[in-house]
Amino acid sequence: xxxxxxxxxxxxxxxxxxxxxxxxxxxxxxxxxxxxxxxxxxxxxxxxxxxxxxxxxxxxxxxxxxxxxxxxxxxxxxxxxxxxxxxxxxxxxxxxxxxxxxxxxxxxxxxxxxxxxxxxxxxxxxxxxxxxxxxxxxxxxxxxxxxxxxxxxxxxxxxxxxxxxxxxxxxxxxxxxxxxxxxxxxxxxxxxxxxxxxxxxxxxxxxxxxxxxxxxxxxxxxxxxxxxxxxxxxxxxxxxxxxxxxxxxxx
Amino acid sequence: xxxxxxxxxxxxxxxxxxxxxxxxxxxxxxxxxxxxxxxxxxxxxxxxxxxxxxxxxxxxxxxxxxxxxxxxxxxxxxxxxxxxxxxxxxxxxxxxxxxxxxxxxxxxxxxxxxxxxxxxxxxxxxxxxxxxxxxxxxxxxxxxxxxxxxxxxxxxxxxxxxxxxxxxxxxxxxxxxxxxxxxxxxxxxxxxxxxxxxxxxxxxxxxxxxxxxxxxxxxxxxxxxxxxxxxxxxxxxxxxxxxxxxxxxxx
DNA sequence: AAGTGGTCTAGACCACTCT
DNA sequence: GAGTGGTCTAGACCACTTT
Numbered sequence: 001x002x003x004x005x006x007x008x009x010x011x012x013x014x015x016x017x018x019x020x021x022x023x024x025x026x027x028x029x030x031x032x033x034x035x036x037x038x039x040x041x042x043x044x045x046x047x048x049x050x051x052x053x054x055x056x057x058x059x060x061x062x063x064x065x066x067x068x069x070x071x072x073x074x075x076x077x078x079x080x081x082x083x084x085x086x087x088x089x090x091x092x093x094x095x096x097x098x099x100x101x102x103x104x105x106x107x108x109x110x111x112x113x114x115x116x117x118x119x120x121x122x123x124x125x126x127x128x129x130x131x132x133x134x135x136x137x138x139x140x141x142x143x144x145x146x147x148x149x150x151x152x153x154x155x156x157x158x159x160x161x162x163x164x165x166x167x168x169x170x171x172x173x174x175x176x177x178x179x180x181x182x183x184x185x186x187x188x189x190x191x192x193x194x195x196x197x198x199x200x201x202x203x204x205x206x207x208x209x210x211x212x213x214x215x216x217x218x219x220x221x222x223x224x225x226x227x228x229x230x231x232x233x234x235x236x237x238x239x240x241x242x243x244x245x246x247x248x249x250x251x
Numbered sequence: 252x253x254x255x256x257x258x259x260x261x262x263x264x265x266x267x268x269x270x271x272x273x274x275x276x277x278x279x280x281x282x283x284x285x286x287x288x289x290x291x292x293x294x295x296x297x298x299x300x301x302x303x304x305x306x307x308x309x310x311x312x313x314x315x316x317x318x319x320x321x322x323x324x325x326x327x328x329x330x331x332x333x334x335x336x337x338x339x340x341x342x343x344x345x346x347x348x349x350x351x352x353x354x355x356x357x358x359x360x361x362x363x364x365x366x367x368x369x370x371x372x373x374x375x376x377x378x379x380x381x382x383x384x385x386x387x388x389x390x391x392x393x394x395x396x397x398x399x400x401x402x403x404x405x406x407x408x409x410x411x412x413x414x415x416x417x418x419x420x421x422x423x424x425x426x427x428x429x430x431x432x433x434x435x436x437x438x439x440x441x442x443x444x445x446x447x448x449x450x451x452x453x454x455x456x457x458x459x460x461x462x463x464x465x466x467x468x469x470x471x472x473x474x475x476x477x478x479x480x481x482x483x484x485x486x487x488x489x490x491x492x493x494x495x496x497x498x499x500x501x502x
Numbered sequence: 503a504a505g506t507g508g509t510c511t512a513g514a515c516c517a518c519t520c521t
Numbered sequence: 522g523a524g525t526g527g528t529c530t531a532g533a534c535c536a537c538t539t540t
Binding site: 507509511512514519520 | 522523524525526527528529530531532533534535536537538539540
C-alpha cells in the first residue's frame with residue numbers, strides 16, 4: 001500500500017492524480033498500457049472507489065488516459081498536451097466580415113461538377129451545383145468599399161439559397177445551416193497571396209498586378225463532406241486575416 | 252416531486268441534466284440566476300446527491316452553469332455555446348514549418364525600441380531589443396528552397412538566444428520558452444497579402460512585384476505582453492496558411 | 503465466468519459565503 | 522449560524538469486454 005499526503009492541503013483525489021501522472025510521466029505506465037484497475041487502486045492507496053474515479057477523471061480531462069468499459073484505463077499520453085486553441089463563437093467571426101457588409105452584383109448559375117469540383121466536393125462528376133459570383137461590400141464613412149470578390153459553390157440541394165442572397169449579411173454557410181438544417185461540422189481554411197490578373201483586378205476595381213489575399217474555405221457537413229466551397233479574393237490593403245490562439249492545458 | 256424516466260435508457264444524471272438544461276433554455280432559470288441547491292434537487296427529483304452532482308457537472312462542462320462554493324450554482328448561458336475551435340499541438344504546427352527547415356543568413360543586432368516598437372511591445376522607448384533578420388529555408392528534393400524572410404524582435408532579456416540561431420529548427424518563441432522559462436500564454440497572428448518591393452524580392456530571390464503572404468505574429472508571455480514579435484514574408488507560391496476549425500459543443 | 507468501468511444510494515464531515 | 526458546494530466512505534448492482 002502506498003501513501004499519499006505530501007501536505008494534506010490538496011484533496012486526496014488530486015494527490016492521487018498527481019501521483020499517477022508522475023508514474024505515467026516516468027514511463028512506469030507507458031503509453032498504450034493499462035493502468036491498474038479502479039478496485040486495485042482503491043486497495044493500493046486505501047481510498048474509496050469514488051475518490052479513485054475522481055482522480056482518473058482528472059487524468060482523463062488532462063488527456064493522459066482514456067477509459068473503456070469492460071477493458072480498463074489506458075495511457076494515451078505521457079504528458080498533458082499543452083495545445084493552443086483558436087476559438088470563434090460563430091462562422092462570422094472566422095470570416096471577419098463586419099455586420100455592415102452585403103453581397104452585390106451576385107450572379108448565380110447552376111453548373112455540373114467537373115472533375116475538379118467533383119473531387120473537392122467528394123461528389124459524382126456531373127452532379128448539380130450552384131455557383132455564386134458576388135462582390136462583398138462594406139459601408140464605410142467614405143462610402144462603399146469592396147472587401148472581396150467571391151466565387152462560391154454549394155450543393156445543388158441548397159440551390160434555393162439563391163433567392164435570398166441580396167438579404168444575406170452573414171456567411172452563406174450559416175444561412176444554409178439555418179434554412180436547410182445542414183450542420184457545419186468543421187471548416188477548412190487556406191490563406192495565400194496572389195497577384196490579381198486583369199479580370200480579377202477589374203472586378204475589385206483595383207490596379208492589375210496588385211496583390212490580394214486569397215482565402216479558400218470548405219464548409220463540411222455532418223457527413224464530413226463539404227457542402228459549400230468558397231474562394232474569396234481580398235484586395236491587399238482592405239483585409240487582414242487575424243486570429244488569437246490561447247494556450248490551453250490538458251485535453 | 253418531479254419525475255424523470257423518459258425512456259429509462261439514459262443514466263439518471265443525464266436525464267436530470269437534460270431536464271435542467273431545458274428549464275434553463277426556457278428561461279425558467281434565467282442567465283445570472285441561481286438554480287436550486289443540490290439538496291433541494293435531490294428531494295425534488297428523488298435522487299442521491301452524487302447523481303445530482305453528476306448532472307450539474309455535465310451542465311458545467313457544457314458551459315451552462317458555474318458553481319461557487321458557499322453560494323450556489325449560477326446560470327451563465329441559456330444554451331450551450333456551439334463554437335468552432337482550431338487546435339494546434341505546438342507552436343510549430345501554427346508556423347507550419349516542416350521539421351526540415353532552418354534559419355540561414357541570420358544577422359542580429361541590438362536595437363533600442365523606437366516609438367512603434369515600444370507601442371507594440373508595451374515597453375518603454377529606448378528599451379533594449381534584439382533584432383534578427385534571417386531566411387528560413389527548407390530542404391526539398393530539388394534542393395534548398397527559401398520559405399520565408401523574417402524579421403524578429405525579442406526582448407533584450409532574451410538576447411542570448413542569438414548564439415544558437417543556426418541550430419534552431421523550431422520556432423524561436425519555443426526556444427525562448429524552453430531556455431529562459433518564459434511562458435507563451437497566447438499568440439496573435441495576422442495574415443495579409445503584399446507586393447514585394449525590390450529589396451524584399453532580392454532577399455527571397457523572386458521577381459520584384461510578385462506577391463507574398465505576410466504573417467505577423469506576437470508571442471505573449473505570462474504577463475500578457477509580447478516578448479517576441481515576428482514578421483515573415485512568404486513567396487506566394489511557396490507557402491499557404493491552412494487551418495481547420497472543428498465545431499465544439501459546450502464550453 | 504471473471505474482471506472492468508458505469509451508475510447509484512445513504513450518510514457523513516468540511517470549507518466557504520453571506521447575513 | 523444557516524445554507525451552499527467540496528470531499529469522502531462503504532456498499533451495491535449493472536453493462537460491457539474478454540477468456
